[in-house]
Amino acid sequence: MALGIGCTARPGNSRNNKTGSWRVFYPVMDTEKCTKCGTCQLICPEGCINQNPDKTYSIDLDFCKGCGMCAEECPDKAKAIHMVKEEK
């Protein structure tokens, strides 16, 4: 197949690259504690935190690199995310 002339590609196909394998720690979301503030979703450098129909959030571990920003920034009153070491 010919390449994209001018080094072009269709939008958003970086999803083919599952960056989840980069992780050492992974985030665990406690939806009970979640205040649905959306901070984690907004700030995640990967954009891999998605809102569920019940307005809580879930983390797509296919892409999560385990940076821990979401856990760190989850507001004090919630502290709904904590990081757990990957079993490798």
Place this chain on the structure above:
Amino acid sequence: MTMEIMEGSIAIAETVRLCRPQVISAYPITPQTHIVEGLASIVADGRLDAEYICVESEFSALSACIGASAAGSRVYSATTSQGLALMGEVVFNAAGMRLPIVMGIANRAISAPLSIWNDQQDSIMMRDSGWIQLYAEDNQEAIDMHILAYKVCEDHNILLPAFVCFDGFILSHVYEPIDLPSQELVDSFLGPFNPYQKLDAKDPISFGMYATPEYYLEFRYEHDQAVKRAAEAIKKYGKEFGEVFGRDYSELVVGYKLEDAETAIVAMGSICGTVKDAIDEMRAEGKKVGLLNLRCFRPFPSTDVAKALAHVNTIAVLDKNVSLGAKGAVAIEIKEACYGSNIPIYDYILGLGGRDVRKRDIKKIVELAEKGEGDMFYGLREEVL
């Protein structure tokens, strides 16, 4: 056909107008200046509905052309010499992005020492950049090649940028008769710009990504293939051009009294005119000399060259450039094209930095070649010998 007499630069500016670019971005530099001044006033007078971006450098001129072309506009720029050198990074980039930009090059020498005068070192310096390079013998060719270049470059099977090279001052500043085609004819030949792809919120693409070692080689291969395909495209559209405008460009190399020539001169650009006059005089003296005019340097028409020169005894290549420490760029190509033929090929570096070349110089070079003396800078002052 109505011939008019006008300055080369103005003829080119008027021709660019006929090609209806939507964005023009250029920076003035001698001897290209009259072209961009001409275009600026054409736009200012409302004779062309285009955006004229008055940039702060050649580097930005071509960069803006990249943006405008990628966004879906036909674009034009022109430069020369130092301007082209400053653009260098963008020149390679525009080609790699496969954008059909047409740029006029008013050929001029490269500093140091500073020289505003003509030779062809500037465009030759960019020979490996993946642009098509056409060379005009006179201003009629210079304007025709502008129209032809858009046609070739915008072909979705080609998608390359092109230099239309014309000798600075010698062509850019000469008043001579030309046939400026009608808008109707140019429109019918060229049609509106139909981009292969463009930056468009309705259909987003990522453009100009980077290539890892897994892909870079293939991108260069496909780019090379496109430049090579351009040879056939130029011939095809050059023939169509002839049918529409009455001047044929279906050949990348054009012979002059070459059929029975024993000695062939190979040259590019305006010097071919002087060579032709010299050949007529030599022919009158019974010397069988001919010319091979290289209209196209990239893609390099090796096969056409080899075929055209197969029967001659001696080849004298005139190079208005030099790859210092090696030879003139044209000679290197001609030797490659004629590899295995055993025809002696001599290189003459001449006319650098605006040194005038006369008929008698051409005759002298033919004499030297026939004596087997060549591969030299021709016409040096005594004090360096």
Place this chain on the structure above:
Amino acid sequence: MRELRIHGRGGQGSVTAAELIATAAFTAGVYSQAFPAFGVERRGAPVQAFVRFSDEKIRLRSQIYEPDYIIVQDSTLIRDVNVFAGMSEGGIAIINTEKDGAGYDLPKGVKLITIDATKVALEEIGLPITNTTLMGAFAAASGEITLEALEGAIKERFDAKLADSNIAAAKRAYAMVKEGRV
């Protein structure tokens, strides 16, 4: 092919003269070519411009070394520049001077025409710009261009008022040469 070399100083309109002469020649039906000696000369420095005339398409691109005609816009140039270089029998040299031209080192057989173009230009145009005056003299002396074609070329280049005065200057010089009043 016939060749003309114009000698002047930067700012005297030598290049314009070459262009207008080429235009006039072309409109009257011959091929012509005009170009400057490309340079970086500033106002006042010696400059040259060239014109070729031919019945066939002109291919030659070198400068002009053996002119059939020369126009010298400023006789003081003759001290610094060999304006007659390359001229031969049958050539015509048109020189702007108040003097009669005696003492010039003219090549053999070259016809000399001296004209006080500055005086004509001052009287007709009000400026010491002599190019159009000398074009009139050239038209009369050489026969390469007609006065009508020259008028047309001047009209195309200049605004109406400026064109009128320049045409008047050219016509006067034309008549002066034709009548031998130079």
Place this chain on the structure above:
Amino acid sequence: MVDRSIENFECGHRACGGCGASSAVRMILKGYGENTIVVNSTGCLEVFSTPYPETAWKTPWIHSLFENASAVASGIEASLKKQGRLDTEKILVFGGDGATVDIGTLCISGAFERGHDFTYICYDNEAYMNTGIQRSGATPYDADTTTSPAGVCSTGNNLPKKDYPQILVAHGSPYVATASMAYPADLMKKVEKARNIKGPCYIQVHTPCCTGWGFDGAKTMEIGRMAVECGLWVNYEIIDGELTTVKKVKRVPVDDYLKAQKRFRHLFKPLRNDAEIAKIQAIADKNAKKYGIDIE
């Protein structure tokens, strides 16, 4: 009103975990809205988001060279104008601090002078991160980088951070602002504002770089906040040349901000360098006075 549901930067890109720039880009794309054409200079962002054939961008996106993004944007703007598309599509340029305050200045100056309608975002991570942490004109005083290394005869980068926003104010830009990815609402609001202002707008966004500055990627937001709280980074807006808003803080000494990053470690180990820390404190004090950031 910023539509936070906009996601134009896809997963799967190759930024470091905890990348401030990547986080900022997501916010900026939300703030700038749909129908955006992105121009990206060469740099970290470009490299981690677009290795052929995988692109993270869902907007139209173009990369040409390191230093010419604003000239490319000029051309796009001219083209959109000619096509009548400029009312619906807007141009957003991303350049790193090196691509902006150093090598891109010629093209930026030209484009801002000409007044093209686009927004230029400098994501400022205060060094050339793509090539391995070399100093740029935006590197702060005394930061240790690979080309301004701390050593026996050096305390790191010996030049102050270039005040680039002022250069664009001097160009007559209608909107010049600074922002930090650690203040998402402020950042997104400023970006949205820039989209709606005609002419060349400039926003310099502080994007802490865990790799280049030497801190844990989980702390990216926190480091960003600390920079603001100590006065070494000031968030402000300059509209038509007038300073209109400034983020005020209850200012703390620079020590904790410096201590939190490896790039300033030489100021504390093996011995605390009071003289140099005082110089950095003086920079923060000068900022505080200049912009009036202190809450009395």
